[in-house]
Structure formats: C-alpha cells, structure tokens
Amino acid sequence: MTSETHIWMHIGAGSFHRAHQAWYLHRLLQQGDNRWHIALSNIRDDANPLLSALASQRGEYTLETVTPEGVREYEKITSIKKIIPWDKELAAMVAQGADSATRVIAFTVTEGGYYLDTQHQLDPRHPDIQADLAGDARTLYGALTRVLQARMAAHGNPVTLLSCDNLRHNGERFRRGFLTFLKLRGESALLNWVESQTRSPNTMVDRITPRPTADIAPRVKAASGFDDKAPVMGEAFIQWVIEDDFIAGRPALENVGVELVDSVLPFEEAKIRILNASHSCIAWAGTLVGQSYIHQSTQTAEIREMAWEYVTQDVIPSLTPSPLELEAYRDVVLSRFSNPYIRDTNQRVAADGLSKIPGFITPTLMECYQRGATPRATAVLPALFYLFLQRWQQDSLPYEYQDGVLDAAALRAQLRQPDALQRYAADQALFGELAHSQAFATLLQETVESLSSWARQPQPVAEEE
Template sequence: MSKNTWLHIGLGSFHRAHQAWYLNELIKQGDDSWTIAAGNIRNDSEHTIEALTAQNGEYVLETVSPRGEREYEVIKSIRKLIPWQADLAPLIEEGAQEAVKVIAFTVTEAGYYLDSNFKLVQTDPALKADLAGGNQTIYGIIAKILKKRMQLENGAVTLLCCDNVRHNGERFHDGLVEFLGLTGQNDIIEWMKNNVTTPNTMVDRIVPRPAEDLPARIQAQTGIADQAPVMGETFIQWVIEDNFKDNVRPALEKVGVELVESVIPYEEAKIRVLNVPHAAIAWMGTLLGELYIHDSTNLETARKIAHDYVTEDVITSLGNDLIDLGKYRDVVLDRFTNPHIKDTNQRVAADGFSKIPAQIQPTLIERFKQGARPAATAKLPALFFVFMERWHEGKLPFAYQDGILDEAAVHAMYESADPVKTFAADQALFGELAGKPEFEALLREQVEEVRKLIA
C-alpha cells in the first residue's frame, strides 16, 4: 500500500495522546497507508525526540477514567522523528517531500501571535525575527516549506491547525497570508489559492504533563520500560471540517473522527464550555491554595464560578439548538474532577493573555450587545487580574507560563495609580469593550467580588 505522510509540528504530549492515537487506530485496523513524521520548532523537547528515536517512535499511552480505570496501549503511528537544529532544515526538508499530504500543528494559542482583531502582533520578538527571515514561529516555518513545495510536480497540501483558536483554520490562513504579504512572498499567496486548504478543527482530550511516576507505573503494569510515555483521560473527540486538499486524507471517519461541513458549533461549545471554565478553575483554585485541577473543581466556589458563567451567559449566547450545553457543561465539570489525571493548575492557567481575547472576549461582547450585564463572564478576567497580581507580587506557587507575556508592562500596570482601569482599557484583551465606562465598572465590581471570595 502506498504511504502518505502526516507531518506534525509540535511533538508534545497532546499530539501523542490525540492525533497520533487516531492514526494508530487506523493502523490497528490494517490501514497503514498513513504514518506520522514529527518535529518541533523550539529546542525544548529534544529529550523526548531522543527517547522516542531509541524506541523506534513507539511509546505507551495510559488513559484513566474518573473512576480510576486505567488502560495501556502502545502507539506506533509516529514512524519518523525529526531532530531539531537551529535552521530547522530537517523539518523544512521533510515538509517539502511530495509524500507529505497533511501538515498539522499544535503550537498553543499563543503560537499564532494574533491580536483581538486577528492581525499579527508584529512587535513580538519571535514574529519580528521571522519577518526578517527567521523560523521561530509556525508562519516562518510553513512559509519556507511552501516555498519548496511550489517546486514539486504536485505540492498540494492540507495545513491543519489543531489548537484551541476559534475558527482556527481560517485564523491561521489569514495570519499566514498576512505574514507572506509582509515578507513580500506574494507568489506563495497566489500558489496557495489552488494548492492549499486550511480546514477548521476542534480537538478535545485532557492531557496533563506526564507524572513523574508514570514510567514506573507503566513498567509495573506492562513490563515495558518506556522513557517517553504519555497519559490522558479516557474521553477523546476530534471534529474536522471535511476540506482536505483533493480529498487526500486518512480514513479518519473509521476511527471515530467526525468529518463535518462546519466545525463552528462544536468549536464554540468546546472553547466556551470546556476551555474557559478550565482556565477559570485553574486561576481560582490557585488563589485558594490548590495545585491541581481536580482539587480546584471540587471547591464549591470555583465550580460555581464555572457553572454560573456557562449557565448565565454561554447558553444565552449560543442557544441549545445543536448541542445540549447544560448537559455538556455537567459532563465537562465531571471530567475536571478526575483525581487520577492530576492535571496541574500551572498547565491550565497558562497563556491567559491569549485566552482572554480569543475565548472570553466574544461572550462578553455578545452579552453586552444583548443588553445584559454579564457579571458571570466578567468574573473570569477579574480572576485573572487577581491571579496576575499574585504573580506581580511573586506569590504564585509556581512559575506562570505565557507565550506573549510582557513582564515589564504587567508589572507597570500593577504599579500604576489605578491598575483595574489600566487592565479594563487594554484593547488587546477586551477589543471594543476596552475603556468603556460600563465595562470598567463591571470589571471593578467583579475584582472586588473575587477579593472577597479568596479573603
């Protein structure tokens, strides 16, 4: 059977517990027509690459249900590991192979460098470097790959964003076109019109950073000495807009992937009902002294914040036409209480400066337009404000991680005469609501509410 290659950029735990699992399911069914090649833009996971290379790309996935039922499976779908080097030449070379028909990527929300108007943040150092010819971002690397693919007899390819960015395929496409325009590569823009598709997707599985005792547990249960295992919850979902270039794709529908005409309803539900409460619970749980998501979700205060936000504002904004959002909310909150996953608040609390504009701002704007005063949603950026105040004071119990954090600007905000006013006026965070008196008043009120809840 002829082999097609699925190149994945961003070889982290999520990819290995999600997309690689689906491709492995196809291989188990006897369809080995697709295999994965994978590598990274950043030099922060070479230990994983080296471990996987020594294991011929194979590793064990442990899944665990909220009731503690554990299952173990060897994943064999990653057949080529691409070592990192400063110019990313091996990754570019792989992307330029004609056998590569899909290039997918998980680079986190912050990795798309988009402001609240979905334009590139050109002042970001990594993006600045790429605009000058570098390859530190997804745009820089994809531009170089497409330049080479233009020389192929058939370089047509699907570019598949697998991150929690609303309308992710469209946003990535527009960001890439803007990047190409800024770098004078209009020939690639023209070529893309007939040779590239960028479907929207929705991905879902809670995948924490692997626990320290995971290798020992896997060896005890399976006898396998795995140096690069991953773990995740039992639940898994993948919804993809069925818009692969020339319809060249794995038979993903045979292994439970939903190929649909429009991802938007699923995407909106997942971002607003899962991703946003997840972050809110992490922020609140941390403020109340917890370190893990399951412990934080079991706090009545944190759970109520998440429940009220969905009930009062999300359901009103989205309606229940296609998905029962109330039922989905309850399933999600139950998933968060899984004590066996041991997902950390540190992981989930990350990238707040990207999450607020991408995931929370739309609900705020919609509710204001509906004539509401969305206190339940405003409580979420208020939580983040108090959370980052702790960061400013050096009192967080862990290092806060954020791809677009401007440390000097955030410290300056908290040292200003009126930090809440400065925060509420931040257009990058709040878009058209920034600086509006009614929004500032609501946010100020909610910051005080949060302070009372954690007192």
C-alpha cells in the same frame, strides 16, 4: 515503507498530539489501514530530550488513559514512524515538508503560537514575528515559510495545513495570519501558491492531557513490562471534529470515530466557551486559594459554582439554539475536570491567559451586552485573571507563569500602577470594543473587589489519592 505510504507531518511534539491525533492514526493502523504514518517535528529545541527518547523507541510510546472512576488502560501507540531531528535551520523539517509523500502538515503550537490580536489579525509588532519577518523561523509562520518555499520549488504539489489547537475558527484564523505574514515578507510567489495549493480546514479537538509526571513510567512498566522513556497520559474522553476540506487526500478518520463535517462552528463554540473558558476559570481561582490541581479546585464548591454559573447564566443563552445539549455538556465537562486521577495542574491550564481572555471569554462578555444583559457571571473570569496577574507581578505565584505573548517587563510596569485595574479593563487586546465601555470597567472593578478577600483565603483540598 511502500510508495503508497502518505506522511502526516506534525509540528509540535507536545503531549496533546501524542494523546490525540497520533492515537486516531494509530487506530487506523490497528484496523489494517497502513496508508498514513506520522513524522514528528518541533520548531524549537525545547522538545529535544523528548524527540531523542522517542527516536530510541522507534517513535513508539505508551498512552495511559484513566476514567473518572479510576479505571486505567494502557496502549502502545505506533503511528509515529519518523522522528525529525531538530536543527537550528529546521533543515530536516523542511526536507520532510517538501517531500511529495507529505500530504498533510498539522500543528499544535498553543493559542499563543498564532500571535493574533483581539481582532484575530496577525500582530506584526511581536518580537518573534519581527524576527521571522527578517528571515528567522521562531514561529509557525516562519517555519512554514521555509517548508513551503522548498515544497513549491521541488514539485509544487498541494498540501493541507491543519491546525489542531484550541483556537476558534482555527483553520481560517491561522490561514489569515499566515497570508498576512507572507504579504509582510514580500513573498508574493509563495503567497499565490499557498492560496491555490493549500487548504486549512477548521477543527475542534478535545482530550485533557496533563504534562507527564514521573509516576507514569513506573505504572506503564508494571502494567506492560515496557520501560518507556516517553509515556503520556490523558483522560478516557476524546473527540475530534474536522471540516472535511483536504486538498491532497486524508486518512479515513471517519473509520475511527472522527466527525467529518461541513461546519465545526457549533462544536467549537461549545467547547471553547464551556470547556476551555471554565478550565481557565478553575485554574486561576484554584491557584489564588493555594491549590495545585484542577480536580481539587473543581471539587471546591465555590470554584465549581463560579464555572457553573458562568456557563449557565451567560454562555448557554449566547449559544442557544444549538445542536448540542448544552446543559448536559456543561455537566460532563465539570465531571471530567473533577477526575482525581488525571492530576492536571493548575499551572498548565492557567497558562496563556493573555490569549485565552480574548479568545475564550471576551466573545461571551460582548454578546451579553449586545442582548441587553449584564455579564456578571462571565466578569468573574477576567477578574480572577487580574488577581492572578497581580500575584504574578508580586512574585507570589507558587509556580512560573507561562504565556506565549507575554511582555513581562511592560506588563509588570502596568500592574504596578495605581490605576492598574482601569488600564487592564481598557486593554483592547484583551477586551476589544469593551475596552471603551465604562459599564464594563465598573463591572470588572466591582467583581475584582468582591473576589479580593475570598482569593486571600486558602481553601481546603480533597484528600490526595
């Protein structure tokens, strides 16, 4: 590497980063722009097998994309030039983050990885946050504290902290959470440095990326001859919108199709409310009727209608006027979800519901009431999630439910109470001020009752490919 090489350090070694951000930086390399390389790291040890596989391949891997018509393409991604080995103290990550060549520290930690409450403030009561306030590094906040302490001590050069997660106002909300964390830790010097020497642009990211399955590697080998130990696949569609506010330089992402804008607000609102919320709706509903894959559930008429009505009746009026053609966006999204070749699982999309309800769904509920409308179509989504949680507490889900903010013992105890639905409707962490609304509680109860018998009926699924 030459001295002109800048490092994009990424925290979060999941599939989405490798199918999305790494793809865009790879495209720059393909254009002959060699100024930026990725160094990939992870906060927890759960990605160690993947990191080892990538290290054995010098960071290279194959991305398989597939269109709704079944056209597959294969591309070797070469933008990850350094694999940062995990260690308990995150020493290698800290060293890379402190290196003056590192100009951007980006992260994908899922919605739950920000530990925000319904008011979008850091929840200091969570055990992981408590541990990090005591000096641990279980969360993004604890990890970045170590990284930026070392950077400040080494040279103090500025750096951009870039969220690439499906979180509304993700840059602003991450930053507020991080600054709150630093205040609670008493890190006054680092707090002042972060306020003056970092930026946190908002972003909107989009590409459906299912967890890799065992059938990808044989297809990659047949197509390319490469015996890939870490392939990843995603849909052909991809989008990235970024607020152009970088403090230490950035890649020329506009040359590879990234939209650099003054405000991502209209893009992220449409994406989060139309795509992300509908995705969750379909996954919860599909699980309840015995289906495994998103495409099966989207192709089920009643489930597709739930998502279509939610967007049409409640979201589009909430987001109008918009620079986007919202009806067309809705239809494209449902077409993407119907892609039988992606084989995205309901398990993956159903995850983190305790963060998705307040983040993706409650804003539409509230805005409907504010304009004098009853959000009957939107109420279907938290009603489905309630029925889904009841299956979970009965141990009758067909898979393990994963949720970054789940307190399993407390939630199971609540769900076993005779007034469990009333308690759910009154949960301020999920529903904000609507937790005090009798109209909302009544609507939710009526909706749960109307869905209960339907959710007990297994639905036919499309023939498997």
